[in-house]
Amino acid sequence: MGRRSLVAGAGLVGVLAAGAAPAIHAQALVRWRLASSFPKSLDTIHGAAEVFARKVRELSGGRFEVAVHASGELMPAFGVVDGVQQGVVEAAHTAPYYFFDKDETFAIGGAIPFGLNSRQMSAWTYEGNGRRLMREFYARYDMTSFPCGNTGAQMGGWMRQEIRSAEDLKGLKFRIGGFAGKVLERLGGLPRNIPAGEIYQALEKGAIDAAEWIGPYDDQKLGFNKVAPYYYYPGWWEGGLQLDLYVNLKAFRALSPEYKAYVEMASTYAHVETQAKYDVRNPGALKQLVASGARLRPFPADILTQAFRESMRLYDELSASNEQWRKVYADYRRFRSDQNLWFRFTEATFDRFMQSQRL
Template sequence: MERRSFLKTGALAAAATAVAAPAIAQSQPQVKWRLTSSFPKSLDTIFGTAQQFAKYVSDATDGQFEIQVFAPGEIVPGLQALDAVSSGTVECAHSPTYYYIGKDPTLGLGTGIPFGLNARQQHSWWYFGGGEQIVNGVLDRFNAYSIPCGNSGTQMGGFFRNELKGVDDLKGLKFRIGGMGGAVLSKLGVVPTQIAPGDVYPALERGSIDAAEFVGPYDDEKLGFIRVAKYYYYPGWWEGGAMLHLIIGKEAWAKLPKPYQAIVQHACEAANNWMLAKYDYVNPGGLRRLVAQGAQLRAFPLPVMEAALKAAEEYYAETGAKSPDFKKGYDSMVAFRGENLLWWQIAELSYDSFMNRLKAR
C-alpha cells in the first residue's frame, strides 16, 4: 500500500472511531444508581475506592451510567448497607460482607476469616476456588449479588490502652472488632463490640472500649487512635486480606444492560487493584508517623496467637455443625489454603524473606 493511501485510510479510520465512540455511548440508556458506603469520607482510601469505582463506570459509559456515592448516615448507617440493598432503598453498597455474619456466618468468608487467606489468595479463592458461588448463593436469599471491590491487605492488630503480656490479659478486654475475629476472641474472654468506623474514636476516648482495630497505619492515623491508646499490635490475624464487595440488588442488576454489567465487573476489578495498591503505598509512611508520635509497636505474644488459633478452629467446627453453607465454604477455603501455602512457601515467602534480610543488611 502506498504511504499516501495508508495515511488517508488511517485518518478515515481514526475519524470513524472518534465518531463511533460517542454514538455507542448514546445508544445505551441513561442509568442513575445510588451507592451507600460503610465507611466515612475521612478515610480517603477505603471510601475513595467506591468513588474510584463510580468514576470508572461513568468514564466507560461517557457519563450515561452514573453512580452517586453516599457516606454512612446520609441514607442509612454503615452497618445497614446490606439491608438497604435488600429492600431496594439503594441499588448497591460498598461494604465488607463479614459485617453481616449475624444474618449468615457464611458471609464472613466473603471478606476473610481469622487465620484465613491473604489478599491475593482471597482473590484467587473467590474466582477460582468456589468462593463466588458459595457466598453469592447465600446473598441471593437477601436479594443481593456481590462482586469483589477492594482489599486492604493484611491489617494491623489495633491500638490498645494497656500492654498485652499473655492470654490472661484478654479477659474482660472491651475490644472494637468486626466479623468473626470478635467471636473467636470472645472464647478467650474478650468482650467484642462492632462499632461503625466513624464511632470508634469517641468510644475509645470515653473508655467504653479498651482497644480498637480498623485497617492499618494510614487509616488508624486519620482516626486518631494514637491520641488515646499507645500500644500498637500486629499482625491482624483475623484479617489477612480483607476483601470488600460491591453488593448489588438483584433486581437492579437484572435490569442493567449486559454491556453495563460487564463495565461494572471490570470497574470493580480496577477499583480492587486501586485500593490494594494505594494501601501498599500509604501504609509505610503512616506507620513511621505513628511511631514518631509515640506508638509502641508490639507483636502479639506467641501464646496469644496460638490460643486464638485454637479458639478459631473450635469456633469453625461449632459454626459448621449448625450451618451446612458455612461448612461447605470453610472446607473449600481450607483445601485451597493448604494447597496454596505450599506454593507460597516455595516462591513468595522465600523471596520476601530474602529481600527483608537484604534490607536489614
Template sequence: MERRSFLKKAGVGLAAGAVAMPAIAQNAPTIKWRLASSFPKSLDTIYGAAETMAKNVSEATGGKFQIQVFAGGEIVPGPAVFDAVKDGTVEMGHTASYYFFGKDPSYAFDCAIPFGMTNRQLDAWFRHGNGSKLMGELFGKSNIIPIPCGNTGVQMGGWFNKEIKTVADLKGLKMRIGGYAGAVLSKLGVVPQQIPGGDIYPSLEKGTIDAAEWVGPYDDQKLGFNKVAKFYYYPGWWEGGPQLSAYVDAKKFAALPKEYQSILMLACSDAHVDMMAKYDAKNPTALKQLVGSGTQLRQFPKPVMDACYKAAMELYAETSAKNPEFKKIYDDYKKFMADQNLWFRIAEGSYANYMYGAK
C-alpha cells in the first residue's frame, strides 16, 4: 500500500476509508503545536523526519492538527530539547536521546549504545519486547512520551586526520563524538568533544579536534567533512542502529482526541521507516563520490574494535553496579539482543555475506 493512501485511511481509523475523512475533520478541534528539533534544516534526512511526520498529521486530519517544526536554535538550542518538552516550553521535540546520557545514561537505550542493536533489532525490542514499556517508564518521570521517529542504520566510524592502526593511536585524540560512546573511548585515552553538527566542520578545519563522527556518507558529504579530513573509518560501533525520537508532552498528548493520538503515532511510524529508507537510498552514491574524490576509506583494525568492545562491557558493568534503572533496562536489552544476534547470524548474516561476495 502506498504511504499517502495508508495515511489517509489511518486518519479515519483504517476501517472507514478516505471518503469519511471530511466528516471527522469537521467535528475535530483545531490544534496547533510547536516542535523543537535538535537538528539544522540543512540535514534533510534527520531534520526532515519531523517535517514528514508533521505533514502526515496535517493531511490525515484535514489540516486540523498542525505541528510547526523549528530547527535547532530557533526556539531552544539542540541540546535543550529534552528540557523544553519536560518543562512545557514546546509540545513536542525531535532528537537523539543519547544526547542526554549526562542526565542519566539510561536514556541512551532510546537511541543507541556502543555495540548495541541494529535498526531492525531495536524495532523488534520496542514493538514486541519490553523496549517501549521500559522507555515509557523512564521518560514518564519527566512528563515525556518518546515515540520512535527515525533511524540512520549502522553509522560510519567518522573522519580522522591520521590513520588508526593500533589502540595506541587513540591516546590523546580529540574527537567529536556524541552519546555514551565518548565515555567508552575515554577509557582508551580519547578526549571526547560534544560539538553540534553545524560546528564540526570549522573545528576540524582549525585543528581544534583531530577526528569527528556524525552519521554516514550522505550527511557527511553535505557537511563537507571530506574537505577537512582525509581518512574515513567504519563501522561506527557506537551506533549500530541509532534511533531518533519524537518527544511529546504527556499531558498534552492525553488531552488530544483519540483519533489525533492514533494519527500522531502512525505519522511518527511512517517517518521512522522513511528516514531509514532514505539513508539506504542515498548513502551508496554519496560513498562512491567521496571515495572518488580522494577520501581514504579504512576499516577499524580488529584489535582496536576488540579493545573498544572490552571497554564498553566494563563501562556497562560499572554503570549497572551504581545505577539500578540502567541495570534493569540493560539486562532486558542485553538478553533480547543475544537472541537477535543468534537469529541474524543464521539467516540475515549468512545470506548477506554470500550476496556481498557473489559476482
C-alpha cells in the first residue's frame, strides 16, 4: 500500500491511534510561523496552538515545523487575520469573533450570543454545512480554516459591583470579547474589547467595571478575583467558543496532500484536547476561587430575557443588511433549532437530573 493510500485508507482516527505516520519523502522541509492571539501564560488556550505544532512535527517525522508565536511577539492579538491574509505568517490561532469589525460573519465561526454549545458547534462544523460555509467566507480573506479548540460554555465574568437587574448594566464598562459587545450595547452597557494580557490592569485601575475571559482556570491565572469579587454565570454570549486555525490559502495549497492531511489531523487533535483540558481544570479552580472569597452569582432572569430578545433582533437586522451573514446564519439557525429540540429530550434532561443528585 502506498503512502497516500495509507493516509486515505486509515483516516484520521486510524492515523492518530497508530501514534505515527508513514515516512515522508514527497516534500522538502516546511517551516511555518503561527501567530497566536493569546499569551503564553494561558496554557489551555495558547496551548492549543502548541499542541497543533507538536502533532504536525510528529506526524511528519520532523519535516514540517510550525513555530508558535504568542500575542504581541510578531503582531498584536487582533492583527493576526491581517497577518495571514497578507502572508506575513502562514497561520494564526484565534477566536473568530474578534474580527467582527471586518464582517459580523466572522463571529458565527466562533460563538454568538445564545448560539450553539460546543458539541453542537462541532457537529455543525464537521457534519453539517458549517465548515463549507465558513471556508467559503474566509476565502474572501485569502485563508482557510480548521477548528482548533473549544472552551465549552463560559462564565459570565467578574464584576466590581453586584448586578441585580438589567438596569445595572447601563453605563457598565465591561471587557467582553468581540461580537457580544454589540448586544451589550443594546442593553446600555459599554463594551471594551481588550486582549487577555491587558485586562487585569484595566480592571484594577477602574478603567473598566467588569471583565469576562473564559472560566475559572484561566480567570484564576489572570487574577481577576483579586480586583473584582462578584463572579457571574452563565456566559450567555459564549455557549461554546470554537477557536480556529487560520491558514493562508497560498501556503496551504503549496503543501503536498500528505502535509495537508497532517494540518487537518493535528488541528482536530488540538480541538478535542483543548476542551478536555478546560473540563478537567475548571472544577478545581472554581472551588479554589470560591474558597478564596469569590461570590458566585447567576445573572438575573431579566438580563437573560432582554439579552436574548436583543440578540435575535440583531440577527434579523444583520440578515437584512449583510449578505454574507444572511447566507451563513440561515443554515446555522436551522441547525440550532433542530439541535435544541434533540438536546431537550436527551442531554438537557439527563444533565438536569444528574446535577440535582448528591454524588
